[in-house]
Each structure stands twice: as structure tokens, then as C-alpha cells.
Amino acid sequence: MNDETVVEARDLVVRYGDFTAVDRVTFTVGRGEIFGFLGANGAGKTTTIRVLCGVLPPTEGRVRVAGTGYEDGENAIKAKVGYMSQKFTLYNDLTVKENLDFIASLRKLDAAYYAKRRQEILELISFKKGLGAFVHELSGGTKQQVSLAAALLHDPEVVFLDEPTAGVTPAGRERFWALIRRVAESGKTVFVTTHYMDEAEQCGRIALMREGKLVAMDSPAGLKAAAFPEQVFEFEPIEELSFSRMTAFQNHEAFAFFEPYGHRFHAAAANAEAWRHWRPELEKTFRIRTIAPSLEDVFIRMVEDRP
């Protein structure tokens, strides 16, 4: 990544009637950056992406994407960005070629340019099946890769990926993220939303959204440091805990944070004195280890636990 700003949102507000979906959001994203956008459903992520893709003019605020904005005409932004949504990949009853031809026609790509670019993109995603293959014959992961290829056909400066790996196998997700890194290395800015925290860890920076507001924005390490200035521990129960005991620990005065994490728990002490006092007692019930906080811990603490 270099310092050149490619995406800029300043005091962005989107209202639907009385409901404010995006509330004074400000951020910038640099060229070649993989920028993650995290938040619960309804937090305003998709609305923000729709504004940045040129689909939805903001109610207030200013948006600049790849040097253009709404003031440059309604299609100015659309020409500079690629978009891949979570729900839709490609038309299943069309072949890969028919799908790509369709997108190229909508973007009015020159025939010679399109043929060359299609070849480049298919090599980038290592697409081995023939162009005549029907999309419904492809695996979930390959579909998403071809879908990304369609979003990149017109060589956009920014690609928006809205939960691109939803429903894809772990191996497929890994391959897709390797592809995202290659796209970013080629100088494209990648703006991605995901519910998978291991994917979010791979972003250069992450913005956390809650109820339309941006609650934090930093690198994964920076967010962890900001969310957990105190030490984080993993608690492994020596014996199985009943639900009532687990609830009691969640409200225990020793903890500022105590959340289930698989069969274990991640916790942060309320303060040093309480921790010193309660640790011997807790060790009768748990095996306690010091760990680095995960992004999930950060998300729970910064997004879900806030009143």
C-alpha cells in the first residue's frame, strides 16, 4: 500500500425516511490496501458500500472514489469500481463465457480489450474449466472466483466484495483470499466485508460499524491493543460447566470480559487487585493460560458489548 487515497468518505450520512442507516462516517482507504468492514447485520455496511459503488447517493456528506464522486455524474463512480455481492455470484443457467460477455457488454468494453483482459483475469484466478462450462457446474469457491473475475473485467481501481466467501468451504475461502492478496498486490484497492474473523485478520485495516456509526478503525493488531489494554486469558474448564455457573462467571467481579470461545472462555480481568485475589479460586475450576486477544474478542467487546 502507498499513501495515495483512493476511497474517501467524509461525514457520510444516509437516511431512509426517519431511519439513519449511516451516521456521520468518515474514513479513507489507500491504493493497494485490503480494507475490512465489520459489523453486525443492519450495522450500515452494505449501505455504505452502495454509496461507495455509486448506486446510492448519500443524504449528506462527501464521497470520492478513485478521483470521482457523485458530482461528476451518476455513472462516474460506477466506471471506476467493481462490485461483488454476497448473495449473487453469477447466473447459474448461463455459461462462464455468457456471464462474462454479459458484464462486458453492460460495461461497453471494446471487443479486443475484452478478449485480452478476460484471458489475463482467467489466468489470475487459475481458471481451468472451459469457458463453455455452465456456472451451476462449478463449485462454490470457483463460482466466487469467476464472480471476482467478472468484477475485475473493466480493470477497476477499487473492488468492493460484500461477504464474498459466504457459504464457501474453508479450503475455497483460503484460495479466494490468496486471490484477493494477488489483486491487492496488482495495485487494486480491495474493500471487503466479512463475518469470518480469520479473514478479517488478513486485512491491512479494519473498520468496525455499529448502528450506522464507525466505532473503531485500525490494523488488526492496533484494534486488539486498543480493545484490550489489559492481559487476556483463556479459561479451559477442568469439568463441564453448567449454564448457571457460566452465567455467574460472566457477571463475576473479577472480570471485565468473560465470553465463551468454543469449549473455552476468553477473559480479561476487571483490575489487577481483583485478579490477584480471585485467581487461586478460579484455578480450582479452570486451567488458565495467557493469550493474545482474537479479533472476535475485539468485535464482542467493541461492537456487541457496548450499551
Place this chain on the structure above:
Amino acid sequence: MNFVWSRAAAMARKEWFHIRRDPFTMSLALVMPLVMVVIYGVAIDFNVKNVKLAVSDSDQTQASRRLIDTFSSSGYFRVRRDFSPGQALDDLVAERARAALIIPPQFEKNLWSGRTAEAQVLLDGADNSTVVPVSQYVNTIQTLASERIAGADMRPPYDLRTRFLFNPELNSRWFIIPGVVVVIMAILSIFLTAMTVAREWENGSMELLLSTPVEPIEIIVGKALPYASLGALAVVFVYIIARAAFGVPFRGHLWVFGLGCLIFLLTYLAQGLFISIASKQQTLAMQLSMLTGMMPSVILSGFVFPIASMPKFFWYFTMLLPARWFMVISRHCFLEGSSFLELAVPFAALSLSCLAMTALAAHKFKRTLE
């Protein structure tokens, strides 16, 4: 707004791939017109013939036999002999007959002695579809029988002759098939458009389309084109069957009929689009298009039930329905050879519906995208 034909054409091409590969759409587009023409053209016949007539002749004279013979030789009735009036009534009740003729004793004697010779015709009043035409046949046969039995002396003092213009034989197929064109076009255009746009909303692809520079109007035109072509193809198909297989005359101008088809098609495509945008779900879109497109075009357009005999409210209400006006245009073009000027009112009403529905759909589409 910058309309680009190549983008609309790309949409149309994509839509054509969907149509070609979707068995439901293909069968609806190709088989449905055929099935409807066959059902309405062959199976449904308002000309009631071969009505089973239970006859009880208690007179057994030359005059009574002539009366019965007049019924049987008319071609409308098939006579079934019974031994008593009670048995004839039983046949009617048990639906072995749809009408009964009861000739009392003294029928001939009364006739020659100058008194009125009475015979009774009983009709099944519960079967409304046959009772009206059969009673008309009975009236005609009564006059004919009077002539045959009593000779020229019995002729009435006046001669009221009826001639049916445009459809001299009152062939109900001539009346029905031009109406089938309206129903087929209504179903094809509204159903398929409603489904296709709802599908884009349902699977999220509308969002993707809108993230490209494609304009909403290009999406609409591109989507409508293949279905409009299918609708036009169905009209040609029905026209050929109507002319070749059913001998329905076409006395008007093809361009007037074609223009009517085009405006009607555009109106229902817009209505389908409106439903699609409002519902955003294929199942709901299908139900709504059935309710607002198919039902009015069959029930309230004058296709089967005459608008003139509807209660005042419905009489006015049908004026809002494009199918009512296109029904007039279609029938007049086929049977009456009306010119464009003669059809100015239905054309004006249809065009008004078209403009209103297009404006409504465009407004709703724009609002939804915002």
C-alpha cells in the same frame, strides 16, 4: 439519462438465454397459447346442440307426431320417447334429458276445433347456460310447427325477420377466438415480466446490475423485448390457427390490430414490472399477476360475460381495465372490419392505461432504487 441500445440488447440476449433454458417459461410461451386456443376454440361452444328432449305424447295423432318431428328435425334436439308425463319429468330431474315436451290428449282435436292446442315444454332452470338458448329454439320451433301442422292459415299477421350481421350463423368460435388473443397476451406479458424482474430482486442480481453503468430503462427495455417478442409470436400463432383451423374471418386492417396488440402488450408489460417491483418475490409476483392480470382479462373484459349486463359499478370499473378495450379492438378487427377511427375510443382508453401504467412502474422502480 443516457439510453444505450447495446446495453439493452445485452440484457435482452441474457434474458433470451434464461427463456431458452427454462422449461417453465418455454412451455408457458409455446404450449399455453396452443392449449388455450384448443380449449376455448374446440371445447367451449355456446351454440347448444343435440339437447336431449324427453317426449311424452299422450295424443298419438298426426298433429302431435308433426310437432315432435319439427323438434327432432331442427338439429337442436335429440328425442327420447317416454310413456307418461311423469316419466318425462323423471328424466329431466335425473338429468337424462335437459328439456321435456309433454303433449296432452286432445291436442289434435283442440287444434281442429279452433281452440288453442296446448303442449308443455319443461326446461331445467338450474342449468342457466342452456336454458336461454333452448327457450329461443323452442320459440322458433313453435312458429315453424304452427306452419307445418296448420298450414299457411296460421301464419302471424306480421313477419319479423332477424339477420345477424358480422356472424350470421352465430358461431361462438368467431366470438371467442378473437377474445382468446387478449387473454393469451395478457397472461404471457404480465406473468413472465412479473417473474423475471422479481427473480433479479430475489437472487440479488439487481444490485449487481445497478452497480454497472446500465440504466434502469435499459434493464426494463432489455427485459421486456424478449417477452414482447414471445407475446407477438403468440398473437401470430393464434391468428393463423383462428383463420386456418376455425375459419374465423379477419375483416379489419392488420396494422390497426397490430397497433392494438402493441399498446396492450406494453401496458401489461408495465403492469408486470410494477407487480415485480412491488412484490420482489417470484411467488408473490405470480399470485398478484394472476389476480390483477389474468382474472380481469377473463372475467371482466367481456371475453365471456357481457359487460352490458354487469351492475353499474362493475360496468364503470371495467373501463379501467386495458383488457376490456383491447377486447373491443380485437373483436371489431376480426369480425366487423372496423377502421382506426371507428375504434378511436377504445384506442384512446387503451393508450391512456398504457401511459398511466408505464408512469406508475417507472416511478415505483425509481423510488425503490432510491
